[in-house]
Amino acid sequence: MLVAQCNxxxxxxxxxxxxxxxxxxxxxxxxxxNHAAQxxxxxxxxxxxxxxxxxxxxxxxxxESAEAGGAPARRVLMRLRHKLGHTxxxxxxYLVLRxxxxxxxxxxxxxxxxxxxxxxxxxxxxxxxxxxxxxxEFEERLETxxxxxxxxxxxxxxxxxRVDQAEELRKTHGVSACKSMLEKxxxxxxQGLRPAEEMSRWGDDEFLIVAHERNAxxxxxxxxxxxxxxxxxxxxxxxxxxxxxVSIGAAQAGGDGNETLAQLLSRAQQxxxxxxRTGGNRATVAAGNGVAPVEESTCSPSSAS
Numbered sequence: 001m002l003v004a005q006c007n008x009x010x011x012x013x014x015x016x017x018x019x020x021x022x023x024x025x026x027x028x029x030x031x032x033x034n035h036a037a038q039x040x041x042x043x044x045x046x047x048x049x050x051x052x053x054x055x056x057x058x059x060x061x062x063x064e065s066a067e068a069g070g071a072p073a074r075r076v077l078m079r080l081r082h083k084l085g086h087t088x089x090x091x092x093x094y095l096v097l098r099x100x101x102x103x104x105x106x107x108x109x110x111x112x113x114x115x116x117x118x119x120x121x122x123x124x125x126x127x128x129x130x131x132x133x134x135x136x137e138f139e140e141r142l143e144t145x146x147x148x149x150x151x152x153x154x155x156x157x158x159x160x161x162r163v164d165q166a167e168e169l170r171k172t173h174g175v176s177a178c179k180s181m182l183e184k185x186x187x188x189x190x191q192g193l194r195p196a197e198e199m200s201r202w203g204d205d206e207f208l209i210v211a212h213e214r215n216a217x218x219x220x221x222x223x224x225x226x227x228x229x230x231x232x233x234x235x236x237x238x239x240x241x242x243x244x245x246v247s248i249g250a251a252q253a254g255g256d257g258n259e260t261l262a263q264l265l266s267r268a269q270q271x272x273x274x275x276x277r278t279g280g281n282r283a284t285v286a287a288g289n290g291v292a293p294v295e296e297s298t299c300s301p302s303s304a305s
Contacts, residue, residue, distance in 0.1 A: 020090075022109040023097075024061070028052055031106070040090065040113060042083030056080050057109050061094050075147055077114055077140040089114040091147045114143050121265050123162070123203020138200035142210060146261045149253055154196075156253040157219040159209040159226065160268040161189070164245045164280035166205035177237045178205075185244060188233040192226045206272075208265075216252040216285055223248045223283035231281070247275035248283040 011032065014021050020037030022030055033048040041054065052058050056078045076094075079087045092111040099105050117139045149156035163185050170178040182205070189207065193199060202208035209226070213219040230246040249272025251264050267286035275282040 018112070020109075020111045022048070022053060022057065024053060024107045024109065026104065026106050028058075037111070040088065040111065041080055047083070053109060054080055057092060057111070061107060061109055075144050077143050077147075080111075089116060089143075091144060114147065115261050117143065119262050121262060121269055123206035123269075125203050135200060138198065138208075141198065142208075143261060145210060146253070146264070154212045155214050157211045157213055157216075158251055158265060158268045159211055159219070159223050160202065160249040160251075160265070160272040161207045161209065161226070161230075162203075162247045162272055162276055163205050163230075164247055164276065165242060169242065173237055180237070181235050181242065181244065184233050184235045185230055185246065188229045188244075189226050189246075192222075192229045194222075208268075211250075213252070216250070216287075219250045219252050220283060220285045223250045223285070227281065227283055245281035247272055247280045249273070249275060249286065250283060251286040 011034075014023075014032060014034040015036075017034060018036055020040045021032065021034040022037055023032035025031045029050050030048045030053060033043070033045040037048075038044050043054070053061060057080065074093065075091050077089060077091055080090050081087055090111045091114045092109060095108040095110070096104055097106045097108060117136075120139065120142075145153075146156055148154070163182060166178055166182060169181055182201075186199070186201075186207065189199060189209070193209065194212070196212050197210060199207055199209045211219055211222055213222055227246055227248055230244055233244050235242050235244055249268045249270065251268035251271060253259065253264055271284040271286040275284040
């Protein structure tokens, strides 16, 4: 009787968890599938009990289990197929379950919906920008890092950066010159990135940088540092030295956890547009969780010579 009551309490506890939870026995079959897992995937407990995990979860679980050891579970962005046939992005993490003797007795998969990567704002893009594969990998890391922040992880901010001279250079000197110039700027910006920061092309003339500064003031300081590095990039084309500047929009994620990643990126994009409209060669920090930017001027714009 007591065992039955304990099992009932255990199932009720897992059903109260907002994340999808799947407990998997040592044979790889689902032993528990909670209400959130059903809501996310459309698969009921009757559908899943005694069966293997859905393909995506099963594949990554095997990879994680092979590497896990005593390491804490890391979050992975992946796509699951809903019972109705469409795919849904989810953030999943895995725990290897062991008995008191340390023997593996099963595993737990915990997952929740991720923001649709297709909905994230980007700059205008063509074949000259990052490859689809590289961009997809960066988007996935962006989503998982933001998810970690919302769950109490490291501070999170983004720097949306546009090269001021790119459009004009493309018109006057051609695509090859512009491509070479963007690579020069990318290399210059990379010199100022801290070990945990990452950067990717985010459009034809734009880059996105993930930063982990503790507050907006420190994010603004990093933006000004990067703007200065871009100005020092020595770019020459057919003997002409072309001065380079960037417009940066910075946005620091708020602590309330209500803002989505897409909203954070939109604030950074609007701040970048403000920098660009006011002459370029500026960093603008978006204020709070709103869209009103607080301008941080770096210096007067340079011009091509």
